[in-house]
Amino acid sequence: MDLFKVYPLYNVKPVKAKGVYVYDENNTKYLDLYGGHGVISIGHSHKKYVARLSAQLKKIGFYSNSVQNPLQVELAQKLGSLSGCENYQLFLCNSGAEANENALKLASFKTGKSRVIAFNNSFHGRTSAAVAVTDNPFINAPINRQQKVTFLPLNNSDLVTDELKKGDVAAVIIEGIQGVGGLDEGTTAFFIELEKACQKRGVFLILDEVQSGYGRSGEFFAFQHHHIKPDIITTAKGMGNGFPIGGVLISNKIEPKFGMLGTTFGGNHLACTAAISVLEIMESENLIAHVNEVSNYFLKQIKPISQIKKVKGKGLMLGLEFDFEVAELRKKLIMEKHIFTGGSNNKKLLRILPPLSITKNQINKFVIALKTLLDE
Numbered sequence: 465m466d467l468f469k470v471y472p473l474y475n476v477k478p479v480k481a482k483g484v485y486v487y488d489e490n491n492t493k494y495l496d497l498y499g500g501h502g503v504i505s506i507g508h509s510h511k512k513y514v515a516r517l518s519a520q521l522k523k524i525g526f527y528s529n530s531v532q533n534p535l536q537v538e539l540a541q542k543l544g545s546l547s548g549c550e551n552y553q554l555f556l557c558n559s560g561a562e563a564n565e566n567a568l569k570l571a572s573f574k575t576g577k578s579r580v581i582a583f584n585n586s587f588h589g590r591t592s593a594a595v596a597v598t599d600n601p602f603i604n605a606p607i608n609r610q611q612k613v614t615f616l617p618l619n620n621s622d623l624v625t626d627e628l629k630k631g632d633v634a635a636v637i638i639e640g641i642q643g644v645g646g647l648d649e650g651t652t653a654f655f656i657e658l659e660k661a662c663q664k665r666g667v668f669l670i671l672d673e674v675q676s677g678y679g680r681s682g683e684f685f686a687f688q689h690h691h692i693k694p695d696i697i698t699t700a701k702g703m704g705n706g707f708p709i710g711g712v713l714i715s716n717k718i719e720p721k722f723g724m725l726g727t728t729f730g731g732n733h734l735a736c737t738a739a740i741s742v743l744e745i746m747e748s749e750n751l752i753a754h755v756n757e758v759s760n761y762f763l764k765q766i767k768p769i770s771q772i773k774k775v776k777g778k779g780l781m782l783g784l785e786f787d788f789e790v791a792e793l794r795k796k797l798i799m800e801k802h803i804f805t806g807g808s809n810n811k812k813l814l815r816i817l818p819p820l821s822i823t824k825n826q827i828n829k830f831v832i833a834l835k836t837l838l839d840e
């Protein structure tokens with residue numbers, strides 16, 4: 465059987481990984497400033513994580529959600545206390561798109577409405593409602609275009625208020641920091657206005673923290689830079705360090721009702737173990753403080769590079785904007801310097817999403833390689 469081709473592929477075959485490095489079949493070592501698309505939080509194949517997952521697999525990997533699973537309770541409590549979001553309830557699923565799909569569904573169930581406000585250049589996933597609120601007509605099929613979605617520019621709260629006044633909106637969905645779109649983000653004033661407008665009109669404010677969450681921005685969730693309280697928060701990528709898991713954090717004000725949400729695989733024993741282990745390691749290694757320290761260092765090191773016209777994002781979710789398209793530079797970084805970086809909808813932007821455990825020394829390696837290529 466052939467594979468269904470969904471992405472153009474670089475000619476690299478990773479076979480093992482450790483910390484911030486990935487190794488191909490010839491044992492060539494690649495510095496991972498992409499984290500497999502912002503997924504690797506605590507570092508590849510962390511010893512404690514591997515040991516914990518292996519031990520859990522020997523006990524029980526999966527059983528259905530019709531019986532008690534104390535690992536889910538342990539995860540919810542740990543996530544609540546580490547993120548400062550104790551006053552939320554947790555629904556577990558398997559991916560970022562699924563988290564957003566369930567968040568939107570819940571908002572629609574609870575408000576009885578169906579229109580959603582999303583933002584220009586957003587990315588929320590590829591399932592039905594999640595792709596409909598994604599601002600990319602090329603990945604929306606006719607079946608997805610039936611959903612009622614209004615896209616607005618970021619940072620214009622008057623336009624949001626005007627739409628909410630119409631009375632048919634179930635939810636506003638926004639990324640903490642835009643990922644695929646290219647690292648643009650709402651200002652603090654905008655997030656505060658959004659929160660106020662949603663509260664006033666009984667509309668659910670959904671914060672998509674699938675990419676910007678789990679310490680990546682230098683706070684547990686990126687919206688915490690703005691001191692707001694969303695109704696629903698969605699998470700995925702960094703949550704399992706590569707083990708598929710997603711979460712929907714639902715405000716305590718929202719009452720659950722059987723039948724609204726459900727899942728076969730979500731919150732299984734292995735996934736919960738991976739997510740608990742990630743949180744334990746984030747805590748014991750003080751990873752959020754580390755993100756802030758190395759992010760400042762990174763910014764200082766790249767400041768003298770005149771070809772970088774703008775730096776976007778926060779923490780270890782950064783975009784370096786040039787005045788030329790970066791596809792060739794990314795290719796050279798991988799093939800000649802053995803460094804993975806990311807791209808985005810903004811073709812002039814190099815996306816930096818390393819494991820949160822990256823060191824200053826590893827950042828130096830990237831900066832030297834980048835300067836060499838830019839000066840060629």
Ligand SMILES: Cc1ncc(COP(=O)(O)O)c(C=O)c1O
Nearest residue numbers: 559560561587588589643674675
């Ligand atoms: C902000 C955001 N939301 C949702 C998703 C979708 O997540 P997944 O690919 O796990 O479905 C992504 C993936 O890149 C994302 O960046």
